[in-house]
Each structure stands twice: as C-alpha cells, then as structure tokens.
Amino acid sequence: MTVALFAVFATVLVASSLMVVLHRHPVTCALFLVLAFCSLAALYLVLQAQFVALVQILVYAGAIMVLFLFVLMYLNLKRDLEEGLHHQVRRVIGWGMGGLLLVEGVLLFRPEWAVGPLGRETPQAVHAAGNTEMVGRLLYSRYLFPFELTSLVLLVAMVGAVVIGKGRRRRGDEEAA
Amino acid sequence: MTPLPAGPPLAWYLGLSAVVFLIGVVGVLVRRNALIIFMSIELMLNAANLAFVAFSHYLHSLDGQIFVFFVMTVAAAEVAVGLAIIVNLFRLRETVYVDEVNILKG
Amino acid sequence: MGALARLLQQPDARFVLLALLKIVAILFGLLTVVSYLIYLERKIAGHIQARPGPNRVGPLGLLQPAADVLKLFFKEEFVPAEANKVVFHIAPMLAVIPALISFSVVPMGPAITVTDVNVGLLVFLSMSSLGVYAITLGGWSSNNKYALLGGLRSSAQMVSYELAMGMSTIGPLLLAGSLSLVGIVNAQRAIPFVVHQPLAFLIFMITALAETNRAPFDLPEAESELVAGFHTEYSSMKWGFFFLGEYANIIVISAIAVTLFLGGWSGPWLPESLGFVWFFAKLGVLLFVFMWVRWTFPRFRYDQLMAFGWKVLLPLALANILATSALLFFIPAPGWRQAWAMFAGSAALFALAVALSPRLVPSRVDLLARREAA
Numbered sequence: 001m002t003v004a005l006f007a008v009f010a011t012v013l014v015a016s017s018l019m020v021v022l023h024r025h026p027v028t029c030a031l032f033l034v035l036a037f038c039s040l041a042a043l044y045l046v047l048q049a050q051f052v053a054l055v056q057i058l059v060y061a062g063a064i065m066v067l068f069l070f071v072l073m074y075l076n077l078k079r080d081l082e083e084g085l086h087h088q089v090r091r092v093i094g095w096g097m098g099g100l101l102l103v104e105g106v107l108l109f110r111p112e113w114a115v116g117p118l119g120r121e122t123p124q125a126v127h128a129a130g131n132t133e134m135v136g137r138l139l140y141s142r143y144l145f146p147f148e149l150t151s152l153v154l155l156v157a158m159v160g161a162v163v164i165g166k167g168r169r170r171r172g173d174e175e176a177a
Numbered sequence: 178m179t180p181l182p183a184g185p186p187l188a189w190y191l192g193l194s195a196v197v198f199l200i201g202v203v204g205v206l207v208r209r210n211a212l213i214i215f216m217s218i219e220l221m222l223n224a225a226n227l228a229f230v231a232f233s234h235y236l237h238s239l240d241g242q243i244f245v246f247f248v249m250t251v252a253a254a255e256v257a258v259g260l261a262i263i264v265n266l267f268r269l270r271e272t273v274y275v276d277e278v279n280i281l282k283g
Numbered sequence: 284m285g286a287l288a289r290l291l292q293q294p295d296a297r298f299v300l301l302a303l304l305k306i307v308a309i310l311f312g313l314l315t316v317v318s319y320l321i322y323l324e325r326k327i328a329g330h331i332q333a334r335p336g337p338n339r340v341g342p343l344g345l346l347q348p349a350a351d352v353l354k355l356f357f358k359e360e361f362v363p364a365e366a367n368k369v370v371f372h373i374a375p376m377l378a379v380i381p382a383l384i385s386f387s388v389v390p391m392g393p394a395i396t397v398t399d400v401n402v403g404l405l406v407f408l409s410m411s412s413l414g415v416y417a418i419t420l421g422g423w424s425s426n427n428k429y430a431l432l433g434g435l436r437s438s439a440q441m442v443s444y445e446l447a448m449g450m451s452t453i454g455p456l457l458l459a460g461s462l463s464l465v466g467i468v469n470a471q472r473a474i475p476f477v478v479h480q481p482l483a484f485l486i487f488m489i490t491a492l493a494e495t496n497r498a499p500f501d502l503p504e505a506e507s508e509l510v511a512g513f514h515t516e517y518s519s520m521k522w523g524f525f526f527l528g529e530y531a532n533i534i535v536i537s538a539i540a541v542t543l544f545l546g547g548w549s550g551p552w553l554p555e556s557l558g559f560v561w562f563f564a565k566l567g568v569l570l571f572v573f574m575w576v577r578w579t580f581p582r583f584r585y586d587q588l589m590a591f592g593w594k595v596l597l598p599l600a601l602a603n604i605l606a607t608s609a610l611l612f613f614i615p616a617p618g619w620r621q622a623w624a625m626f627a628g629s630a631a632l633f634a635l636a637v638a639l640s641p642r643l644v645p646s647r648v649d650l651l652a653r654r655e656a657a
Binding site for chain 1: 197250
C-alpha cells in the first residue's frame with residue numbers, strides 16, 4: 001500500500017512540476033506549484049515526517065505561494081509570449097541539458113552510496129515518542145545555534161523586504177512631504 | 178495507528194528528487210519570466226528537501242528533518258526579499274522578463 | 284462477496300472504512316447544521332434589531348433554509364466574459380474543503396474523532412492558511428476591479444490575523460505538552476485552559492472573527508463598501524458555496540476554540556460517554572457569541588484593522604507566550620495555583636494592551652489631522 005501511495009503522489013508531483021515549467025500563464029503556474037507542494041507534503045507523510053509535512057503546507061503552500069499570488073495579481077501579468085527563433089533554441093538547449101543531466105545522474109548512481117551508518121531514531125522510537133517531540137528535542141539541543149541564527153535571517157529578510165518593496169520616493173513626493 | 182508497512186527503496190525517492198530538481202533547472206534555463214524562474218528555484222529547493230526527508234527515514238536519523246526545517250525558513254526569507262526586488266524592478270522597468278533588463282542605466 | 288469479507292478482515296481496511304463512515308456522517312451533519320446556522324443567524328439578527336426575522340416559511344420560519352437552497356438551485360448561473368474559467372470554478376470549492384478537513388481532527392466526544400493525528404493543531408493551522416486561496420482566487424478570477432480589490436484586502440487581512448491566531452494557540456499547547464487535539468482535551472479534565480489563558484482565548488476569538496471575515500472585520504465583503512467584495516461576480520450555487528464555506532469555517536473555528544480553551548467534551552454532571560452533549564452545548568454558546576458580535580459592533584476601518592492586527596494582537600500574543608513559558612517554568616505542577624498565576628499574568632498583559640492601544644491604532648481624529656496636514 002505504501003508503494004501505491006508513493007506512486008500516486010509521485011505522479012502528481014512530477015506532473016504538476018512539469019506544468020509549472022511548461023504553462024504560459026503565470027497564475028496557473030503558481031497554482032500548479034501549490035499542487036506540487038501539497039503532493040510533496042503527502043510524500044512526507046508517507047515517509048512518517050508529520051511535522052515537516054504540515055509545516056510544508058503551512059509555510060510553503062499557505063504563506064510563500066500566497067505571497068507569490070499577491071505579487072502576480074499586483075503585477076497583473078498576462079500570458080507569456082515566448083515566440084521566435086532564440087526562444088526555440090533556448091528551449092532545445094534547456095531540455096537537452098536537463099535530459100543529459102538526468103541520464104548522467106541515473107547512470108552514475110550507485111546504491112551502495114545511499115546506505116550510511118544507521119542513526120538511533122528508528123521508526124518505532126519516533127512513533128513512540130512522537131515525531132514533533134523528537135524534532136523539537138533535537139532542534140533545541142544540538143541545533144540551537146542554527147535555530148537562533150534563522151531568527152536573525154528572518155529578521156533581516158523582513159526588514160529588507162519592507163525597505164526594498166517600499167521603493168524610492170520620486171522627486172515630486174519629496175517636495176510635497 | 179501502526180506505522181505504514183515498508184515502502185519503496187530509497188533509490189526511488191532519490192530518483193524522484195532528481196527528476197523534480199531537473200525540472201526546476203530546466204525551468205530556470207528555458208523561461209524568461211522572472212517569477213516563473215523564481216518558482217523553478219522553489220521547485221529545486223523542495224526537491225532537495227525531499228531527498229533530505231527520504232534519507233532521514235531510511236537512515237533512522239532525524240537530522241534530515243531538521244535541515245528541511247532550516248531550508249524552509251531560508252526559502253521563505255529568500256522569497257520575501259526576491260519578490261520585493263522583482264516588484265521594485267517592475268516599478269522601474271515595467272517588465273518582469275529577464276531578457277529586457279539588460280541595461281544597467283537608471 | 285468472499286473477497287469483500289477477506290478485505291474487511293484486514294485491520295487497515297477496517298480502519299479506512301470506519302474513517303469513511305465517520306467522514307460521511309460529519310459531512311452530512313455539518314452541511315445540515317450550516318444551513319440551519321444561517322437560519323439562526325437571521326433569527327438572532329432579527330431579534331437583536333427588534334424584529335422577528337424569518338417566520339413565514341413553515342412554523343417559526345424553520346423551512347427557510349430549504350427555501351433558500353431551492354432558490355439558489357434555480358437561479359441563473361453566469362460566468363463573466365473575460366474571467367479565468369477554471370479558477371473561477373474551483374475558487375468556491377477551495378472555500379469549503381479546508382474547513383471540512385479541519386473538522387476531521389476535532390474530538391467531539393471521548394472516542395469520536397475521525398482521526399487522531401498527533402499534529403492535529405498544525406492541521407487546523409495549515410487548513411486555515413489554505414483558506415486564503417479561495418478568496419484571493421475568487422476575487423482575481425472574476426475580472427472585476429472591485430472583486431480584485433476586495434479579494435486582496437480580505438486575504439491581506441486573513442494573512443495578518445492568522446499569525447496572531449497561531450501564536451495564541453501556543454499557550455494551550457505549552458500547557459498540554461502535545462499538538463494532538465485529543466491530548467489537549469485530556470489535559471483539561473481538571474481545569475479548562477480558559478482559566479489559565481483568558482488573554483489567549485480573547486485573542487483567538489478576535490482573530491477568529493477576522494479569519495472568517497465576520498463583522499466587525501468584514502470590510503472586504505460589506506455591502507456598503509466594495510459592492511460585495513470578492514464574491515461580487517458569483518451567483519447561484521457558487522455563491523452558495525462561498526457562503527457555506529464561511530459558515531463551515533465559523534463552526535470549525537468555534538469547535539477548535541472549544542477544544543483548545545473550553546475543555547472540549549468534558550463537563551460536570553454527565554457521564555463521559557455523553558461528552559458530545561457538552562461539546563455541542565459549548566459550541567452553541569460560541570456560535571451565538573459570533574452572531575451577537577456581528578450585529579452589535581460597527582465595522583473596523585481598513586487601516587485600523589491592519590494596525591490592530593500587527594501592532595496590538597501580534598505583540599500581545601508573543602508576550603502571552605513569554606509569560607506562559609516563564610510561569611510554566613516556575614510553577615510546573617498543574618493545578619489551581621498555576622491557573623491563577625497565569626490568569627494574573629494575562630490580566631496584567633491585557634491592562635498593558637488596553638493602556639497602549641489608543642496610541643497604536645489610528646483613530647478618526649488621526650485621520651482628519653493627517654488629511655489637514657497634507
């Protein structure tokens with residue numbers, strides 16, 4: 001059953017990611033990205049990472065994409081017009097490189113690289129103690145310093161977004177103020 | 178409720194992560210709209226997150242999920258600042274196509 | 284038939300089937316309750332305004348919801364010419380779906396939950412952040428200036444108050460030590476959390492009003508403002524869905540408030556198996572409060588609304604988290620001493636907020652002064 005769930009959500013993820021990249025209207029691309037994020041959250045649930053799955057919906061689908069949609073609606077963009085020879089050339093090169101990298105990755109991958117030393121947090125232990133509790137315990141003990149740093153990162157981003165988004169006052173406004 | 182039965186091997190998850198990552202790379206290379214490029218970058222970040230969570234599950238270590246948490250935070254910060262820049266650019270140049278912002282003047 | 288019997292013997296299949304039955308029961312129950320909630324709202328509005336409300340259709344007007352639904356079915360449904368067809372059609376659905384999903388984690392009785400996810404509170408918070416999409420997309424896809432403005436205003440309001448709501452739920456979370464809603468209800472067997480966290484309860488109710496776009500926060504959809512806000516261009520069943528979504532959201536948020544602060548299904552005098560009676564009683568009281576507030580208070584102006592959400596409620600919710608964690612460190616044992624200490628802390632913060640907020644939220648005098656200076 002887990003394999004079936006993986007197959008369903010993986011298909012939805014790949015299909016919506018392709019639509020993000022291929023579709024011409026930016027708002028539809030944003031909505032497909034939301035679908036991709038939700039299917040990714042479902043995959044996280046299949047991987048027993050409940051906290052990360054819900055934080056994915058809360059932060060990515062619920063906040064970041066809303067911000068994207070706000071900006072898209074504010075800019076009032078229509079369908080992308082991408083015709084002409086240089087676009088065709090760019091498309092061929094882009095897809096060609098993508099395909100090449102994929103083939104390279106598939107050929108280079110060795111299964112023995114993906115088996116490392118097993119950690120202590122076995123699925124039974126995590127299920128007994130609770131996923132969120134264990135993540136919280138790790139976050140506030142071993143990863144405390146990066147956690148505090150991310151609060152600084154967010155503060156800087158907030159200040160930066162407000163300052164940059166406000167823009168510079170034009171000459172006329174400065175005389176009136 | 179009991180945990181789910183054993184799922185597909187790790188290689189499938191890594192393959193899926195690689196495919197989504199490469200779709201994001203192609204998006205950055207092919208599209209001209211700055212916002213779509215931004216969305217492709219988010220796809221790449223999420224593909225990396227998927228690899229992290231898959232490893233966390235198969236190697237019995239929660240460090241992967243902690244990293245996902247940090248990646249999400251940094252991605253949120255990056256989106257906020259990046260969209261502010263794009264809005265400012267639009268105000269200045271009336272366009273979001275990266276091909277048309279090729280003059281440093283102004 | 285043999286295959287079906289064998290399928291039912293597996294515990295996983297039985298779990299899924301039981302969950303499906305509970306989901307269907309909740310779905311039908313919720314939809315009926317929502318239509319009668321609309322009837323109750325009109326009755327209560329009427330009596331607050333010294334008039335009887337609907338009383339023609341059936342005894343006491345009780346068949347009014349049926350008449351309304353029939354009318355909605357037969358109305359002409361038109362789609363604006365340049366609207367984005369696909370998004371126009373899915374926006375109303377997005378209004379209802381998150382509310383229904385949140386309802387699946389609410390414990391209505393000692394063993395009545397569709398599913399006890401161990402991150403139940405996060406499910407509710409995620410679904411309320413997904414609810415913003417319905418309004419944003421509904422307003423944008425209508426290809427109408429007023430709808431777009433109303434939609435963007437409304438979603439900006441919802442996103443701002445969502446933060447304060449999430450932070451106000453952290454108080455009960457700290458006290459219960461678990462994100463699971465069943466765990467939170469079980470931690471309130473002795474004393475409901477409203478005694479420990481009256482300020483958090485107040486913030487939660489205020490932000491709930493803003494999240495569901497109810498008065499006094501309904502500027503984006505008020506009739507005298509932007510025509511009808513984001514649902515200007517919607518008619519017939521699509522508009523009905525938005526309406527349904529709004530009332531379903533109200534019920535869900537009240538249910539979460541009952542679970543987090545008022546003790547869920549626990550209550551005196553009745554045996555535990557009848558806990559759902561207490562749950563629905565408390566839910567009814569909160570729903571009445573929602574409607575009472577709507578027909579009593581005047582509307583917030585938009586800049587006052589945003590200033591209130593960002594400058595008053597958010598710092599207050601943060602201060603509440605600080606105070607709660609500090610008091611939890613000094614008095615870790617649950618009991619009346621802890622409850623009264625936290626009550627005193629909350630009262631002090633509330634007094635501080637009341638003293639400071641006239642300076643933070645612009646009033647009519649400020650607006651006039653600004654207009655004269657410019």
